[in-house]
Amino acid sequence: METSQNILGMLSGQLANAVERVGxxxxxxxxxxxxxxxxxxxxxxxxxxxxxxxxxxxxxxxxTHADQTMAAQFCRARPGLRSGGAARAQPGP
Incomplete structure (x- = not known):
């Protein structure tokens, strides 16, 4: 049981770190x-x-994440744009 709690604790910490970085x-x-x-x-x-x-x-x-509201401007739409498939998707730096 303790091993499961350790794994869940580590996973929880990793998810919290990911949310903090991506937020x-x-x-x-x-x-x-x-x-x-x-x-x-x-x-x-x-x-x-x-x-x-x-x-x-x-x-x-x-x-924004910092609770700032900013005006935005529409640039263009590319409704037919595709990413090329998830198999080729790679995380950024």
């Missing part, structure tokens, strides 16, 4: 009425989100 890269995207969605900070001025999240191209905003 600042996640934002809330306000691009449709009453239904915000998530986005990922790709570059300091570029947020990537799903195509269906943006029902409008004006009056967009994001909310």
């Amino acid at each position: 600042p890269a996640l934002v809330l995207v306000n691009g449709r009425q009453r239904l915000p969605a998530s986005g990922v900070v790709f570059d300091h001025e570029l947020i990537i989100t799903a195509d269906h999240v943006l029902e409008r191209e004006e009056d967009l905003s994001i909310e």
Whole structure:
């Protein structure tokens, strides 16, 4: 039983560390009425989100991990873009 608790404790710590590291890269995207969605900070001025999240191209905003709300601007949509398959997906640095 103690070994299981140790493993669960280590897993819990690792998950907490992962959330702490990734958290600042996640934002809330306000691009449709009453239904915000998530986005990922790709570059300091570029947020990537799903195509269906943006029902409008004006009056967009994001909310950061630090509870800051910022105006956002729609750049372009690529609804047919595919990643090439999860088998080739690799984590960043």
